[in-house]
Amino acid sequence: MEEELLVSGRMNHLIDPQLNIWHWQIPLYLFLGGMAAGILCIAALYFIRGRENDYRTAVRITPFLAPFLLVIGLITLFIDLRHKLFFWQLYTNIRLQSPMSWGAWTLMVITPVSFIWCALHIKDIFPNWDWKFKWIYDIESFFNKYKKVLAWIMLIYGIILGIYTGILLSAFNARPLWNTSILGPLFLSSGLSAGAAATLILSKNKSERRQFARIDLVLIGIELFLIIHMFMGFLASTQVQIEAAKLFLGGPYTMSFWIFVVIMGMLIPALLEFMELGKFHIPAIVPAVLVIFGSLMLRFIIVYAGQVSRWLY
Amino acid sequence: MNGTYPQLEIEIRSERCNHCINAPCVRCCPTGASHFAEGGIVLVEHNKCIGCGACMASCPYDARYPHPDGYVDKCTFCIHRIKIGLAPACAAVCPTKCIYFGDLDDPNSDVSVVLKKRKSKTLIPEAGTKPQLYFLI
Ligand code: SF4
Ligand code: SF4
Numbered sequence: 001m002e003e004e005l006l007v008s009g010r011m012n013h014l015i016d017p018q019l020n021i022w023h024w025q026i027p028l029y030l031f032l033g034g035m036a037a038g039i040l041c042i043a044a045l046y047f048i049r050g051r052e053n054d055y056r057t058a059v060r061i062t063p064f065l066a067p068f069l070l071v072i073g074l075i076t077l078f079i080d081l082r083h084k085l086f087f088w089q090l091y092t093n094i095r096l097q098s099p100m101s102w103g104a105w106t107l108m109v110i111t112p113v114s115f116i117w118c119a120l121h122i123k124d125i126f127p128n129w130d131w132k133f134k135w136i137y138d139i140e141s142f143f144n145k146y147k148k149v150l151a152w153i154m155l156i157y158g159i160i161l162g163i164y165t166g167i168l169l170s171a172f173n174a175r176p177l178w179n180t181s182i183l184g185p186l187f188l189s190s191g192l193s194a195g196a197a198a199t200l201i202l203s204k205n206k207s208e209r210r211q212f213a214r215i216d217l218v219l220i221g222i223e224l225f226l227i228i229h230m231f232m233g234f235l236a237s238t239q240v241q242i243e244a245a246k247l248f249l250g251g252p253y254t255m256s257f258w259i260f261v262v263i264m265g266m267l268i269p270a271l272l273e274f275m276e277l278g279k280f281h282i283p284a285i286v287p288a289v290l291v292i293f294g295s296l297m298l299r300f301i302i303v304y305a306g307q308v309s310r311w312l313y
Numbered sequence: 314m315n316g317t318y319p320q321l322e323i324e325i326r327s328e329r330c331n332h333c334i335n336a337p338c339v340r341c342c343p344t345g346a347s348h349f350a351e352g353g354i355v356l357v358e359h360n361k362c363i364g365c366g367a368c369m370a371s372c373p374y375d376a377r378y379p380h381p382d383g384y385v386d387k388c389t390f391c392i393h394r395i396k397i398g399l400a401p402a403c404a405a406v407c408p409t410k411c412i413y414f415g416d417l418d419d420p421n422s423d424v425s426v427v428l429k430k431r432k433s434k435t436l437i438p439e440a441g442t443k444p445q446l447y448f449l450i
Contacts, residue, residue, distance in 0.1 A: 021366040022370065081365055083363050083385075084363075084383070085383075086361065092344075095345060098341045098342055098343045098367070099341065101343035172370050172371045173337060173371075173373065173440060173441065174370065174371050175370060307370075310375075311373045313437045
């Protein structure tokens with residue numbers, strides 16, 4: 001007779017006092033997806049509004065980051081899976097009630113779209129680029145003709161992707177800290193501000209940089225507003241959500257959240273951008289890197305702290 | 314364990330998957346690996362599971378765990394035994410016979426009868442999962 005070693009459940013209060021399933025992969029994946037979504041949304045939006053020439057970097061150059069971010073994101077998602085050989089099951093099933101399924105399918109659409117978008121602008125990076133084959137030129141001119149449609153797809157799927165990075169967590173009522181619908185818009189605006197920061201770093205045009213500093217300022221304002229509302233909502237809610245908020249208000253995540261996310265990722269860059277707009281000279285890369293760092297830390301802290309928060313029973 | 318010394322109370326529960334009627338683990342599974350088997354038992358189809366962990370995060374009772382082989386697993390209510398008319402192993406081996414098992418839809422089953430006679434509770438009903446495990450109090 002075959003003997004089987006029985007392994008007891010890990011998520012047992014006596015063995016593992018808290019949920020311990022998602023490590024660095026999921027927050028990194030959410031950050032990369034969110035930032036790519038931000039970049040693509042901004043590019044699509046300015047293209048649709050016909051501002052391509054005013055914001056050339058945002059529409060034509062920054063999107064080159066998106067395919068890399070998305071592919072690395074997909075790889076980290078893959079690394080996170082424990083039953084990797086069955087990965088393809090994600091793409092033989094459509095489950096409308098599952099945020100994970102939404103995310104997988106959204107990535108399936110937006111990743112190729114981002115590749116096409118970059119291919120259409122490849123001459124901006126490599127002026128002597130030659131596609132070699134005529135059929136590739138035919139495909140290129142086809143997409144050039146329907147570039148507006150492409151931009152709309154990119155915008156809509158970018159928004160879905162950005163919101164999804166938050167909804168993935170907020171759909172879990174089992175983790176009181178995640179179970180707030182604010183996470184969707186909060187992660188979307190954090191992704192948008194990371195996307196705007198990328199253009200701020202890459203742009204060589206002064207007026208474009210000023211515009212993106214302004215966009216970042218507005219987005220930081222929105223994020224702060226959402227964070228305050230998130231805490232107000234928690235504190236006015238049931239005991240489990242009050243406990244969840246306490247993780248950040250005196251609990252183990254207080255310092256990391258307020259210092260890394262709010263002060264370094266929002267308040268300092270906002271101040272620097274404000275000074276930059278008001279004639280001081282600040283190298284644009286400083287606030288931009290801080291914003292990107294804050295956006296990454298937000299994902300990490302929320303994912304880790306959420307696994308500590310639980311129902312009391 | 315609850316209370317302040319010396320006024321303490323302790324509750325000993327044998328916990329497992331609650332086979333919820335409104336199971337968040339089934340809802341959030343991207344592949345359909347987590348599903349309701351006939352009769353309402355919540356099961357994981359191992360060859361469909363990608364091990365993403367969404368179901369583990371979604372279960373307010375932390376009833377799931379990753380199997381060393383990669384897929385996520387949980388209490389099956391011993392469906393392999395039930396199918397051949399045996400009680401789940403936990404109920405069969407319990408020396409004090411404190412676990413009852415049966416069909417809640419059948420008014421004459423062991424569980425239905427004992428639930429009619431005794432007071433009981435479910436765990437965190439406010440989580441909205443409609444658990445089907447009742448604890449006698
Ligand atoms: S107890 Fe957890 S694993 Fe079991 S059905 Fe309910 S939510 Fe799913
Ligand atoms: S770990 Fe498996 S059963 Fe759980 S949600 Fe993912 S695919 Fe479904």
